[in-house]
Amino acid sequence: MNFLSKNNQSELFLKFIKFILFIFFTNGGMSLSAADSVGFRELLTIMRNQSPALAATLAQVRESHHQIKAESYFLESPQLGLGLVNVPVATFPAIDRDAMSGYSVTLRQRLALPWQTAGRKQEAKLRALISQENHIAAEQQLALEVLLRYNSYYFAQERDRILRETHRALQDMRQLARSGMALTGGNSALVQRLSAELELHNNEIRQNLAVKEGLRFELSAFLGVELAFTHVADDLKEELLSRVMPALDLSLSPIYRAALHQEQAATSAVSRGKSEVFGEVMIGGGYQARRPSAMSRGEDMVSFEISVPLPLTYPLRDTERIAALKAAQEASKWRAREVALRLEAAAEAERRRERALSENLQSIRESVLPLLQNALKSQLAQVVSGKADLQATLLLYKEIKDARLRELEAIRELCESRLRLLYFAGRIFEL
Numbered sequence: 001m002n003f004l005s006k007n008n009q010s011e012l013f014l015k016f017i018k019f020i021l022f023i024f025f026t027n028g029g030m031s032l033s034a035a036d037s038v039g040f041r042e043l044l045t046i047m048r049n050q051s052p053a054l055a056a057t058l059a060q061v062r063e064s065h066h067q068i069k070a071e072s073y074f075l076e077s078p079q080l081g082l083g084l085v086n087v088p089v090a091t092f093p094a095i096d097r098d099a100m101s102g103y104s105v106t107l108r109q110r111l112a113l114p115w116q117t118a119g120r121k122q123e124a125k126l127r128a129l130i131s132q133e134n135h136i137a138a139e140q141q142l143a144l145e146v147l148l149r150y151n152s153y154y155f156a157q158e159r160d161r162i163l164r165e166t167h168r169a170l171q172d173m174r175q176l177a178r179s180g181m182a183l184t185g186g187n188s189a190l191v192q193r194l195s196a197e198l199e200l201h202n203n204e205i206r207q208n209l210a211v212k213e214g215l216r217f218e219l220s221a222f223l224g225v226e227l228a229f230t231h232v233a234d235d236l237k238e239e240l241l242s243r244v245m246p247a248l249d250l251s252l253s254p255i256y257r258a259a260l261h262q263e264q265a266a267t268s269a270v271s272r273g274k275s276e277v278f279g280e281v282m283i284g285g286g287y288q289a290r291r292p293s294a295m296s297r298g299e300d301m302v303s304f305e306i307s308v309p310l311p312l313t314y315p316l317r318d319t320e321r322i323a324a325l326k327a328a329q330e331a332s333k334w335r336a337r338e339v340a341l342r343l344e345a346a347a348e349a350e351r352r353r354e355r356a357l358s359e360n361l362q363s364i365r366e367s368v369l370p371l372l373q374n375a376l377k378s379q380l381a382q383v384v385s386g387k388a389d390l391q392a393t394l395l396l397y398k399e400i401k402d403a404r405l406r407e408l409e410a411i412r413e414l415c416e417s418r419l420r421l422l423y424f425a426g427r428i429f430e431l
Helices: 006-025 042-049 052-071 116-184 189-223 235-242 254-278 314-384 390-422
Strands: 079-085 102-111 280-292 301-306
Touching: 006 390, 042 052, 042 116, 042 189, 042 235, 052 116, 079 280, 116 189, 116 235, 116 254, 116 390, 189 254, 254 314
Parallel strands: none
Antiparallel strands: 079 102, 102 280, 280 301
C-alpha cells in the first residue's frame, strides 16, 4: 500500500530515510565531557594508590625485608642468672644468711654458628623475593580484573548507544506508519508491532544500564574508592586493537619467578637442616661472692663455661627431618615445572582463541555488514518507489541492528583475549 504520494508525508519520510542512512553508514556516537569520562590509566593509578589488596601484599613485602635484618644477627638475648650459694637444706625454705656461703651472678649467651646464620639469612632473602613476586603477581592480576571490567563497561556503553539509536529510529518508523494508516485507512498491525519492538528496546536499555552499574560497583570494590564516572573513554580499545601481541616469556611472569624462588628456598632449607644437626653453642660465665661471716669461708670465684651439642639423635630424628626437607625440595621443583607448563598451555590456548576472534570480527566487517547495508539501500529505494512496505524494512533493520551488536561483542571478546595475552606475557602494564 503506497501512501507516499501525499505531500504532507514526504518530509517525514525523507527525514526517516536520512536518519536510517546516518545510523548505519556512519559511526554515530555521543560527545562526552571530560568531567564525565575516565581513562584506564587513571584507574590503574588509583588502583596502585588505593587498593586494599595491594596494600596488604606490600605490607608483606616490608615484613619480609625486616625479617632479613632480624636473621642477620648471630646473637640472641643473653640470659642473666642470680643465685644463692650453699644454702643449708636444714633451714630451707627459710634462708639462713649466716649459714650460706654467698651470692652468684651468671651470664650466658647462645651463639649461632656462622653457616647457620648465613643459611637463615639466605632463606629470609628468598622469602622476601617470593613476597615481592607475589606482590607483582597480585598487582598484575588486579590490573587484569580492573581492565576487563573497564573494557566491559565501555562496550556496554556502546551497546547502550546502539540501542538508543535503534529506539529513535523505531519511533520515527512508528510515526510514519501511523501517518500512513491515518491517510489510507490501513490496519494497525504494523503500528502495534513497532510499539512492541519499542517496549522490548526499553527493556534492553534498562537491563544494559543495570549491567553498567554493576560493573562500576565492581570497579569501586577492586580499587577501594567510590567511583562516580558515567562514561569511559575508548583509549583501551584503541590501544589493544593496534598492538602486536608479544610472545610468552616465562622470565617476565611473576608467578613463575615466585615458583623458582620457592624451589631455591626449599634447596636452602635442606642446607640449613644439615647445619642444624650440630645445634648452637652456649658460652657463659659467673661470679660467686663469698660472705666473710659464712661458716664455710672461701675466696670469691669466677667461672667460665662453654657447651656444644652432641648430635646423638642424628641417626634417628635428624636423618628423617633432612629427608623430609629433600622431599619438599623435590616437590617445589615439580611445582615450578607445573607452573611453567600451565602458563604455556593457557597462553597458547588464548592465542588460538584470539586468532579465531580476529577472523570472526573480520568476517562480520568485510562480509556480513556490507551485505546487509547494501540490502538496506535497495530496500529503502523500493520503499521510496512504492514497491515495498515498512514490514520488510523493519525485519531488515532488526537484522542490521543485530549484526552491529554482534560486531560490538566480537570486538569486546577480542579486546578481552588480548588483555589476557598481555597478562600471561607479564606485560599488562606496558599499555
